[in-house]
Amino acid sequence: MRFIAVATTLIVLAIGFCLAHGLAIDAEINLRHTVAWAITSTLPWICAWEGLKWLSAALLQPAKPARTGAKSAIDRVLEAQIARVLDIPTRGGSVTLRAYDIEYVRAAGNYVELINSDRTLLLRATLHEVNEQLGAVGFVRMHRSLLVNSLHVVAIRQAPRGRRIVELRSGAVLPVGRQFDGNAHAFVTISRRSSQRS
Secondary structure, eight states: HHHHHHHHHOOOOOOOOHHHHHHTOOOOOOOOHHHHHHHHHHHHHHHHHHHHHHHHHHHHHHHSSSTTTOHHHHOOOOOHHHHOOOEETTTTTTEEGGGOOOOEEEETTTTTEOOOSOEEEEEESSSSHHHHHHHGEEEEEEEEEEEGGGGEEEEEOGGOOOOOOEEEEEEEEEOOOGGGHHHHHHHHHHHHHHHHHH
């Protein structure tokens, strides 16, 4: 519909220009020839212009995903972490904490410390028990005393003496135990993708 309106407008303008020019030079005006000339000289250019706009829009349009509604691995892990809520008993009652808000978990005897950028909460459980709960939602065992949230990892670096360290978004630097070195590769890709998106 827009194409017809633009074409009609330009043709009328061309006819008006030809008529005005004919009157200005005091030439004999043939209305039929003027209209035919306006249509034949304007319409191909309008068609070419609209065709190029359509072609450039089709070529520059981003490719659609193969399956609409398909979620990436990161999105699935993020949704699972937001949905997983832990109730942590405290002296004043209990605190509700989403798994996503936990950066890492550190063993502390018969307790574990749930650490995020704001605070540290103590939970009476073993690291093994917490790993059973959070391992399915993107937490990775990096050390005999550490469980790390893969969505908070920004880098894995080589430390002195060949050891590896994990850097988190908050700036925390954690060691990678030798026996858990293979686990580091499991979430490097996920953490890099998530840090690029944020």
